[in-house]
Amino acid sequence: AQTVTQSQPEMSVQEAETVTLSCTYDTSESDYYLFWYKQPPSRQMILVIRQEAYKQQNATENRFSVNFQKAAKSFSLKISDSQLGDAAMYFCAYRRANAGGTSYGKLTFGQGTILTVHP
Amino acid sequence: GAGVSQSPSNKVTEKGKDVELRCDPISGHTALYWYRQRLGQGLEFLIYFQGNSAPDKSGLPSDRFSAERTGESVSTLTIQRTQQEDSAVYLCASSPRLAGMGPYNEQFFGPGTRLTVL
Numbered sequence: 001a002q003t004v005t006q007s008q009p010e011m012s013v014q015e016a017e018t019v020t021l022s023c024t025y026d027t028s029e030s031d032y033y034l035f036w037y038k039q040p041p042s043r044q045m046i047l048v049i050r051q052e053a054y055k056q057q058n059a060t061e062n063r064f065s066v067n068f069q070k071a072a073k074s075f076s077l078k079i080s081d082s083q084l085g086d087a088a089m090y091f092c093a094y095r096r097a098n099a100g101g102t103s104y105g106k107l108t109f110g111q112g113t114i115l116t117v118h119p
Numbered sequence: 120g121a122g123v124s125q126s127p128s129n130k131v132t133e134k135g136k137d138v139e140l141r142c143d144p145i146s147g148h149t150a151l152y153w154y155r156q157r158l159g160q161g162l163e164f165l166i167y168f169q170g171n172s173a174p175d176k177s178g179l180p181s182d183r184f185s186a187e188r189t190g191e192s193v194s195t196l197t198i199q200r201t202q203q204e205d206s207a208v209y210l211c212a213s214s215p216r217l218a219g220m221g222p223y224n225e226q227f228f229g230p231g232t233r234l235t236v237l
Contacts, residue, residue, distance in 0.1 A: 004161075043208060045162075045228035091161055105150055105169070105214070106178070107226065109161035 002027045004094050006110035013082045014118050020067075021077045021113050023092030030054075031097035034068065035107070036077045040088040048090070051075065053097070079115075087117045121145065123229035125211050131235045132201055140196045140232045144213030149191050152226060155180075156208045165209075168194060201236045208233050 004025045013019035025034070036048040051059045051068050058066050063083075067076045079086055092110040124143045132138050144151050149170045154162040164178040168188040179185070183202075188194040198205055212226040 006161075043210075043231045043233075045210065045212075047225055093162075105226075106152060106164040106167055106175070107154075107162070108164070109154075111161045112159070 002029075002032075002094050002096070002108045004092050004108050004110040006092055006113050008113045009111070010114045010116070012116040012118060013079070015082055015084060017082055018078060018080045019082055019115065021079075021090050021092075021115070023075045023077070023110055025073050025075065025092070025094050025110075027073070027094065029096060033095045033097055034066075034075045035093040035095070036064070036066070037091045037093060037109075038086075038088045039091060039112075045091075049077065082117050084117050084119060087115055089114050123211055123213055123227050125209075125229040125232050127232055128230065129233045129235070131237065133237050134203060135200055137197065137199045138201055138234065140198075140209050140234070142194045142196070142211030142213075142229060144192070144194070144211070145227055147191075148213035148215055148227070150214040150224070150226075151188055151194050152212045152214075153186055153194070153196050154210045154212065156210060156231070158207070162210060165196070198234075201234075203236050206234055206236045 006023050032053045034051045038046045038048050049059050049061045049064050051066055058068050063080045065078045089112045091112045093107040095107050126141045151168040153165040155165055156162045166186045167175040183199045186196045208231040210228055210231040212228045214224040214226045
């Protein structure tokens with residue numbers, strides 16, 4: 001079974017500064033997807049960024065970028081120029097890519113990191 | 120267009136009662152997922168529907184939990200004889216089709232139902 005671990009229960013950053021959230025995962029598969037989701041107090045899960053494991057290039061989405069280290073099974077999220085609206089709970093998630101089995105569409109989530117942004 | 124909707128937004132019930140939680144997926148989305156999120160925790164997969172295929176119930180924590188989906192529309196998650204440990208936010212997500220190899224199909228989440236069992 002796959003597991004996802006986020007070792008930072010809480011992180012804080014000053015507005016306009018950069019912060020990195022850590023995530024490690026365990027899997028025996030070679031093809032998979034990794035994601036970072038944001039969950040503000042409204043509970044709405046918002047996809048921030050995704051990475052396909054077969055791509056060596058790190059994904060970027062505006063101020064959000066990842067550092068994907070496949071051999072180390074590490075997938076960190078970097079938020080540049082942090083904004084007050086970035087404050088939320090951030091979840092790292094894993095999903096199988098191969099079509100074997102019936103539940104490969106499900107997401108496996110880490111425990112989450114609460115990000116506080118100070119003005 | 121409308122996103123995934125869930126009702127009720129909040130539900131308070133007494134231990135031992137049955138509850139039904141509803142999810143309306145985005146129109147045309149064939150895949151539907153239920154997740155549970157305990158306070159301060161990540162999401163746990165419960166059940167997955169894909170079109171007319173048999174659902175994947177591998178995440179249901181006990182036989183008190185069941186879910187149904189009519190075709191590619193509404194889904195209902197039922198919890199019988201609720202226990203205090205069932206208190207959580209129950210989130211539903213839908214995606215356009217079975218997410219296999221090739222272009223990834225994002226899961227779109229609803230706002231969840233917060234269930235409190237007294």
